[in-house]
Amino acid sequence: MNEFFKVLKNDSMSRARTGNMVTAHGIIKTPVFMPVGTKATIKAIDHQNLSGMGCEIILGNLYHLYLQPGIELIKKAGGLHGFMNWDKSILTDSGGFQVFSLNKIRKINDDGVEFKSVIDGSLHFFTPEDVIRYQADMGSDIMMALDECIPFTEDAVYTGAAAKRTLKWAEISRKTAESINSTRGKNEMARVFGIVQGGFIKSIRKFCAESVSGMDFDGIAIGGLSVGEERQKTLEILQYTSEFTDRLKPLYFMGLGDPVGLADAIYHGVDMFDCVMPTRISRMGSAFTKNGKINIKNSRFEQDFGPIEESCSCHTCKNYSRAYIRHLYKSREILSSMLLTIHNLQFIFDLVENARFHINNGTYVKFREDFKKNYL
Amino acid sequence: MNEFFKVLKNDSMSRARTGNMVTAHGIIKTPVFMPVGTKATIKAIDHQNLSGMGCEIILGNLYHLYLQPGIELIKKAGGLHGFMNWDKSILTDSGGFQVFSLNKIRKINDDGVEFKSVIDGSLHFFTPEDVIRYQADMGSDIMMALDECIPFTEDAVYTGAAAKRTLKWAEISRKTAESINSTRGKNEMARVFGIVQGGFIKSIRKFCAESVSGMDFDGIAIGGLSVGEERQKTLEILQYTSEFTDRLKPLYFMGLGDPVGLADAIYHGVDMFDCVMPTRISRMGSAFTKNGKINIKNSRFEQDFGPIEESCSCHTCKNYSRAYIRHLYKSREILSSMLLTIHNLQFIFDLVENARFHINNGTYVKFREDFKKNYL
Numbered sequence: 001m002n003e004f005f006k007v008l009k010n011d012s013m014s015r016a017r018t019g020n021m022v023t024a025h026g027i028i029k030t031p032v033f034m035p036v037g038t039k040a041t042i043k044a045i046d047h048q049n050l051s052g053m054g055c056e057i058i059l060g061n062l063y064h065l066y067l068q069p070g071i072e073l074i075k076k077a078g079g080l081h082g083f084m085n086w087d088k089s090i091l092t093d094s095g096g097f098q099v100f101s102l103n104k105i106r107k108i109n110d111d112g113v114e115f116k117s118v119i120d121g122s123l124h125f126f127t128p129e130d131v132i133r134y135q136a137d138m139g140s141d142i143m144m145a146l147d148e149c150i151p152f153t154e155d156a157v158y159t160g161a162a163a164k165r166t167l168k169w170a171e172i173s174r175k176t177a178e179s180i181n182s183t184r185g186k187n188e189m190a191r192v193f194g195i196v197q198g199g200f201i202k203s204i205r206k207f208c209a210e211s212v213s214g215m216d217f218d219g220i221a222i223g224g225l226s227v228g229e230e231r232q233k234t235l236e237i238l239q240y241t242s243e244f245t246d247r248l249k250p251l252y253f254m255g256l257g258d259p260v261g262l263a264d265a266i267y268h269g270v271d272m273f274d275c276v277m278p279t280r281i282s283r284m285g286s287a288f289t290k291n292g293k294i295n296i297k298n299s300r301f302e303q304d305f306g307p308i309e310e311s312c313s314c315h316t317c318k319n320y321s322r323a324y325i326r327h328l329y330k331s332r333e334i335l336s337s338m339l340l341t342i343h344n345l346q347f348i349f350d351l352v353e354n355a356r357f358h359i360n361n362g363t364y365v366k367f368r369e370d371f372k373k374n375y376l
Numbered sequence: 377m378n379e380f381f382k383v384l385k386n387d388s389m390s391r392a393r394t395g396n397m398v399t400a401h402g403i404i405k406t407p408v409f410m411p412v413g414t415k416a417t418i419k420a421i422d423h424q425n426l427s428g429m430g431c432e433i434i435l436g437n438l439y440h441l442y443l444q445p446g447i448e449l450i451k452k453a454g455g456l457h458g459f460m461n462w463d464k465s466i467l468t469d470s471g472g473f474q475v476f477s478l479n480k481i482r483k484i485n486d487d488g489v490e491f492k493s494v495i496d497g498s499l500h501f502f503t504p505e506d507v508i509r510y511q512a513d514m515g516s517d518i519m520m521a522l523d524e525c526i527p528f529t530e531d532a533v534y535t536g537a538a539a540k541r542t543l544k545w546a547e548i549s550r551k552t553a554e555s556i557n558s559t560r561g562k563n564e565m566a567r568v569f570g571i572v573q574g575g576f577i578k579s580i581r582k583f584c585a586e587s588v589s590g591m592d593f594d595g596i597a598i599g600g601l602s603v604g605e606e607r608q609k610t611l612e613i614l615q616y617t618s619e620f621t622d623r624l625k626p627l628y629f630m631g632l633g634d635p636v637g638l639a640d641a642i643y644h645g646v647d648m649f650d651c652v653m654p655t656r657i658s659r660m661g662s663a664f665t666k667n668g669k670i671n672i673k674n675s676r677f678e679q680d681f682g683p684i685e686e687s688c689s690c691h692t693c694k695n696y697s698r699a700y701i702r703h704l705y706k707s708r709e710i711l712s713s714m715l716l717t718i719h720n721l722q723f724i725f726d727l728v729e730n731a732r733f734h735i736n737n738g739t740y741v742k743f744r745e746d747f748k749k750n751y752l
Contacts, residue, residue: 041704085700324453
């Protein structure tokens with residue numbers, strides 16, 4: 001029996017499902033969206049407010065936190081939970097994506113990756129063991145194995161070599177986590193996920209999905225998608241890959257967070273998501289609505305004294321008008337980012353909550369169809 | 377009997393006093409600090425949180441709001457209260473200070489001031505009547521007369537001419553307000569304050585203080601101080617000027633908001649304050665404490681896991697450490713400004729509340745002395 005993850009309801013018309021994940025910091029209802037707190041803060045929102053919005057887990061980035069303020073400081077502060085005063089769950093990213101996306105100069109070999117600090121240019125080296133130990137030091141509830149992330153390519157040799165290395169690192173990561181957990185109590189276990197790479201080549205995706213599923217991971221992540229390809233391609237690879245993953249474990253789609261993408265990926269069986277998009281667009285003046293994304297600086301909102309969305313129950317919609325937020329955005333006031341971040345995160349939490357409701361209710365396929373019809 | 381302002385307690389050892397001001401939007405206990413909401417927002421804080429922090433009145437700037445989003449829009453939104461959803465009192469500044477401090481090219485004559493928009497360079501003209509009408513249109517609770525603000529100078533002729541013009545405008549402003557209020561109900565009255573100018577020349581200050589006191593204003597403001605002079609000079613002119621103001625009316629010191637300055641000005645009989653300083657220093661990483669101002673980026677806070685101030689009851693001190701806020705500030709995260717703004721405003725609200733307590737208790741002189749001893 002899996003004590004970490006339990007499927008509650010499988011949709012009969014799709015691969016969508018609801019479930020529960022249990023960590024040392026609480027129960028997480030799935031499907032779940034995890035706001036990204038790269039540097040131990042979710043940008044432009046006080047995370048004390050997130051619990052009340054229905055947030056049960058946030059994400060931190062090892063890469064950024066390792067460079068600033070450093071793992072030792074976080075450890076002394078009582079881990080990431082103590083440092084940022086967040087008592088619900090935290091998933092930490094291994095830094096694989098950041099090492100590859102933020103570094104022009106870096107070396108990679110089977111032992112790990114060398115990279116340059118974006119802060120002071122100093123050189124650093126991560127082994128897969130390091131990456132798990134650092135995450136465990138930070139008190140992460142769900143740790144990610146180090147993976148080799150590659151840009152969009154059709155080169156099968158390159159893709160295959162990166163996938164093979166990722167699988168090798170996956171096994172090292174799993175064993176490192178096992179060794180750490182052997183010294184911990186049952187309720188303090190740090191869970192560890194393997195990452196399925198394989199780019200856009202189905203045979204490699206299949207091989208990786210089966211290999212990672214065969215290892216003793218707590219969950220399975222799909223990486224290397226949403227890297228600039230067409231959405232149709234993303235869904236095709238997701239759908240194909242998910243057929244070869246162990247369905248007793250939670251499936252995490254890394255880096256997806258747009259409303260339609262969420263609705264589609266849930267349909268294809270994904271349980272967990274993260275993305276900077278909902279918070280990033282907030283700082284650029286955009287807001288999700290049931291009828292699609294709007295940009296608040298549009299002149300048609302100049303005298304629009306209604307909320308961003310009439311039916312929305314978020315703090316922003318209960319208190320402020322489109323005209324007011326437009327004024328704040330045009331005046332470059334911080335409150336504009338603060339208010340839009342609240343709304344956009346609430347929109348995503350509500351969407352995922354509605355998805356869970358409709359999966360449990362047996363009406364998810366219709367819900368997704370209606371949602372997309374209104375949104376697109 | 378003055379229905380707007382009532383003195384509750386006069387300190388027997390100083391000119392300090394407590395009182396109540398009553399506007400259409402509530403009762404304001406004095407002495408009072410008014411956070412500055414220049415562009416219809418107090419920077420980096422959601423003003424829905426201010427009420428719970430003890431804030432009873434905020435300030436808006438006609439100059440900025442006239443240029444963006446414009447008076448007509450604010451009027452359509454139900455005034456400034458409706459536009460920004462703030463149901464307590466609002467004092468609006470006449471724009472005199474901004475016209476003179478933000479504009480290099482401007483013309484002034486007895487009819488008013490011509491100035492250039494900082495947004496698009498367009499030319500605008502304010503008469504003293506305009507300024508009152510615009511403030512009334514925005515639904516201001518306390519309106520300020522247009523004044524001519526001059527930089528620090530010892531030129532008596534220039535100072536005298538500006539003061540004379542300010543007095544002329546004061547009378548026009550008062551009459552304009554009277555005419556507007558004649559169409560309003562007793563509970564919807566917009567109060568209007570005259571401004572005492574006169575630079576650093578005592579005879580002119582005395583003349584202005586007596587002249588403004590002799591007009592039928594609801595309150596008296598002291599302008600033209602804290603413009604770069606030594607603090608000792610500020611207090612000398614304040615003390616001198618305040619002796620010639622009508623003590624039945626509230627006395628407002630424009631543009632003062634540092635902790636020691638507040639304690640001193642209250643001692644000299646000031647009832648109202650505003651200043652961008654507490655919010656501005658928050659965005660630069662500084663925090664008030666009882667033992668003086670600290671800058672959170674100082675390396676001595678790197679491993680300091682205590683709050684900014686142990687005895688502080690603000691949201692920031694209850695939830696976050698110096699080490700965490702230092703990390704946020706160094707990482708240029710918006711949450712750093714948000715958390716420091718909460719703390720610094722709470723510090724000022726608490727200081728002013730303590731001042732009221734000690735005035736009522738007959739212990740203000742000792743309180744001020746102890747506060748300054750710890751702070752400096």
